[in-house]
Amino acid sequence: MLDHRKLGRELDIFHSDPLSGAGLPIWLPAGAAARHAVEEFLRSLEVRNGYQHVYSPPLGRAELFELSGHLGYFADDMFPPMKLSSDDELMLRPALCPHHCLVYLARGRSYRELPLRIAEIGGMYRSERSGVLGGLSRVRAIHLNDAHIFCSLADVGAEVASVLRLVDVAHAALGVRVSSVRLSLRGPGEKYVGSEESWAQAESLLRAALGSRSYVEAPGEAAFYGPKIDIQVRDVRGREWSLSTVQLDFDKPARFDLSYVDAGGARARPVMVHRSLVGSMERLFGYLIEEHGGAFPAWYAPLQLRVLPVSAASAGAAAAFAASAVEAGLRADVVAEGGSLGARVRDAAAAKVPYVAVIGDREAAAGAVALRVRGGRELPAMPMPDAIRLIDEAVAARSIDPVP
Numbered sequence: 001m002l003d004h005r006k007l008g009r010e011l012d013i014f015h016s017d018p019l020s021g022a023g024l025p026i027w028l029p030a031g032a033a034a035r036h037a038v039e040e041f042l043r044s045l046e047v048r049n050g051y052q053h054v055y056s057p058p059l060g061r062a063e064l065f066e067l068s069g070h071l072g073y074f075a076d077d078m079f080p081p082m083k084l085s086s087d088d089e090l091m092l093r094p095a096l097c098p099h100h101c102l103v104y105l106a107r108g109r110s111y112r113e114l115p116l117r118i119a120e121i122g123g124m125y126r127s128e129r130s131g132v133l134g135g136l137s138r139v140r141a142i143h144l145n146d147a148h149i150f151c152s153l154a155d156v157g158a159e160v161a162s163v164l165r166l167v168d169v170a171h172a173a174l175g176v177r178v179s180s181v182r183l184s185l186r187g188p189g190e191k192y193v194g195s196e197e198s199w200a201q202a203e204s205l206l207r208a209a210l211g212s213r214s215y216v217e218a219p220g221e222a223a224f225y226g227p228k229i230d231i232q233v234r235d236v237r238g239r240e241w242s243l244s245t246v247q248l249d250f251d252k253p254a255r256f257d258l259s260y261v262d263a264g265g266a267r268a269r270p271v272m273v274h275r276s277l278v279g280s281m282e283r284l285f286g287y288l289i290e291e292h293g294g295a296f297p298a299w300y301a302p303l304q305l306r307v308l309p310v311s312a313a314s315a316g317a318a319a320a321f322a323a324s325a326v327e328a329g330l331r332a333d334v335v336a337e338g339g340s341l342g343a344r345v346r347d348a349a350a351a352k353v354p355y356v357a358v359i360g361d362r363e364a365a366a367g368a369v370a371l372r373v374r375g376g377r378e379l380p381a382m383p384m385p386d387a388i389r390l391i392d393e394a395v396a397a398r399s400i401d402p403v404p
């Protein structure tokens, strides 16, 4: 069975070290390069869809988490406070929402600014028991692709529909396969924050946003503060878990006393929508490593192109070709030594590099290159600039197939 811990080690994606601590993986250069490409993609997708990004600190005063309700409901999952003095305690945050509420409160808000979409790929910390930790799927340091949308209840339908569209775009680019969609609703006899009418309206807006997608309704599975949609994937062990989520919240806007001036000049309370397109970077990559067997689509492959000179005579041409690929923005290297050409081709295949360029004397003399595509396909020799253009186009299109 494919295990992301084993593959992650073989491909130099991440490292777990007892000195760092359980559930606190270190992203190695290959993993960091892939994650960086994915984060850039997510930020650009969000910016092009009206999100504004912020940076907020991964820890805050205990009072912040009292106000947010996390200390009341979530203390068991939080690390103990760091006491600085008798009246000053800092805590590692278990979620980004409290800081994003402070972003909202940083100045007065008018209805003209809504929907206000605040996004961040930010760190948060959960005090998971050491027995349940493993690889990237259960960690204590989590970097969540998070955003909070502050809007009127009337805007919720359009906002949720837009989030679901972005989830589809992100899944298609990353090569994520959805196993099921779940709409979590109120159940009988439980306590919920928010009025009966708000819940009824929110639930019908979520249903409408789901449109023709197939989904299951889960009565009683909603959080006490609002209904939600979870988009689930299945890992190689057959376990299902939520990757993407859209969650309504009637509670935090009241706790933080969030308001805006409406069109009539009166104070109104926004609704808050928590959403993540692809979950945390840790869980996402744990899933992607297994889903692709380590062979990531070229656009986020740690190394996109490996150049192999056949002999010392073509080493100069190989180095120049790799340099022009790097210049064009690709992640490329040259392996001139380390065994026969066949052995170096096998090493590149084991490293799951999507494109391998072989340059012999004939290619060097002609300024040409023969590309071997991951999976075994060999393309006819082509001029070097054409090879870079071919790779560049597949990367720019975020194609799953190396030769679209």
Ligand SMILES: [Zn+2]
Residues within 6 Å of the ligand: 095, 096, 097, 148, 274, 275
């Ligand atoms: Zn949140």
